[in-house]
Amino acid sequence: MASQIHHHSKQFILIVLLSSLFYFTVDSTSRGGWSPISNPNKPIFVVIGKFAVSEHNTEAKTNLKFVNVVKGDIEVAVGAGTEYRLVIAAKNGGVIGNYKVLVLETGGTTKYLSLFSFKVNSALIGGWTPITNLKNSTIVSVGKYAISEHNIQAKTTLEFNSVVKGDTQVVAGIKYRLVIAAKDGIVVGNYEAIVLDIPWIKFRKLFSFTKL
Structure with a gap:
């Protein structure tokens, strides 16, 4: 029981940290529409990206390894949570590819993440x-x-x-x-x-x- 409480305690600390990071990342101008991410290397976006890869691996029985967040957008919907539309670089064996993911963050004090889509980003792969x-x-x-x-x-x-x-x-x-x-x-x-x-x-x- 003690270890279980400790585990949830760590989760809560992480959630509070992410909430604080998000507060300083998004300003009021981003509410109600998609807003480009200026720095995809911020910890909150890396956490969202890693979650998307991990969740996709579980659902699709794949073994992708997260590399980095290439770019993305966010949309804050009042009362509905925050959507993250990211392009993620991930390694599949010895090949690194780009994937487009959509993640929804909901909840109040306790945050929940849900993966809505995960697919090869064909829009980035094309001509010269x-x-x-x-x-x-x-x-x-x-x-x-x-x-x-x-x-x-x-x-x-x-x-x-x-x-x-x-x-x-x-x-x-x-x-x-x-x-x-x-x-x-x-x-x-x-x-x-x-x-x-x-x-x-x-x-x-x-x-x-x-x-x-």
Whole structure:
């Protein structure tokens, strides 16, 4: 009996903590409509994301492992609770995919969570999207990585100059298709590189590197 009381006591503390976090996360302007989450790494959203994965594993007899919350929205309905519409990255074996979940939080002092939907987020998986800011630090970093990795693989001495243009595609991570200007000796040429970047596990891989 003592251990059972202690267990419920810990649950109550967690619920109070989540309630406090939520109070400081949502302002009055978000009531009555969906409001984008500005920081998906906040503890309350991570807890909701982990709950969704755990509940889905129980219901569908799967073994997904939570990675992180990619993005999401919340809606506060007076008297009905709070809805969380999240895009979650989760690992299925060795493959990381994105899943769209809908979780409802209800209750007063004691909060209850219910999973309403859990599905592969096909809206995020699709065609190539042009990169609008080629000087973005991540884009430049991926471009420099492609040159460095090609030099190692092909035993060349290309020097990164700039990213000329590029596109991104959301898969189990982000795929970059970049046209990179690089110097070979005194000659500057353009090269197309395709790189897969999975930032939440700090993984990058060069798939192709071709002179244009």
